[in-house]
Amino acid sequence: MNRRLLFSGAGAAALVGLWGLSRKGSAQAFEVTFTDAEWREMLSPLEYNVMRREATEPPGSSPLDKIYDKGTFHCRGCDLPLYASEHKFDSRTGWPSFWQGLPNAVETKTDYKLVLPRTECHCRRCGSHLGHVFNDGPKPTGKRHCINGVSLTFKSA
Numbered sequence: 001m002n003r004r005l006l007f008s009g010a011g012a013a014a015l016v017g018l019w020g021l022s023r024k025g026s027a028q029a030f031e032v033t034f035t036d037a038e039w040r041e042m043l044s045p046l047e048y049n050v051m052r053r054e055a056t057e058p059p060g061s062s063p064l065d066k067i068y069d070k071g072t073f074h075c076r077g078c079d080l081p082l083y084a085s086e087h088k089f090d091s092r093t094g095w096p097s098f099w100q101g102l103p104n105a106v107e108t109k110t111d112y113k114l115v116l117p118r119t120e121c122h123c124r125r126c127g128s129h130l131g132h133v134f135n136d137g138p139k140p141t142g143k144r145h146c147i148n149g150v151s152l153t154f155k156s157a
Contacts, residue, residue: 069085069157072085083105121133
């Protein structure tokens with residue numbers, strides 16, 4: 001066995017281990033829970049894949065990306081208010097973007113799905129996957145919550 005093969009194998013094993021650790025940490029009890037069958041019944045296939053399997057909707061597919069009316073964006077899974085419209089901005093990414101969530105609404109965890117760590121965000125109350133948080137947003141936070149529109153509903157003020 002040559003050194004290159006040994007190191008590449010060890011690197012791959014380390015990445016698989018990190019991915020496994022990130023998945024183990026995701027088992028968490030939430031205030032609002034449904035069985036898998038109940039989630040599947042209440043959500044469309046795309047909503048289910050995004051909110052329960054941490055998939056991503058296609059960019060530009062959500063009408064919520066272009067909504068800037070006064071109101072609040074809620075979790076589609078449990079109706080918890082997550083984002084205020086005054087925190088929304090046009091990131092030109094094709095997904096609704098916010099520079100902060102409402103207090104005690106959005107939680108985060110480290111996601112290794114693309115090998116490099118990212119910050120995944122989810123609903124504090126039901127655990128539904130919302131999207132990811134990046135460090136390229138506007139002031140005052142410098143954060144960009146890049147959110148799947150299918151995870152949200154909008155309620156006008």
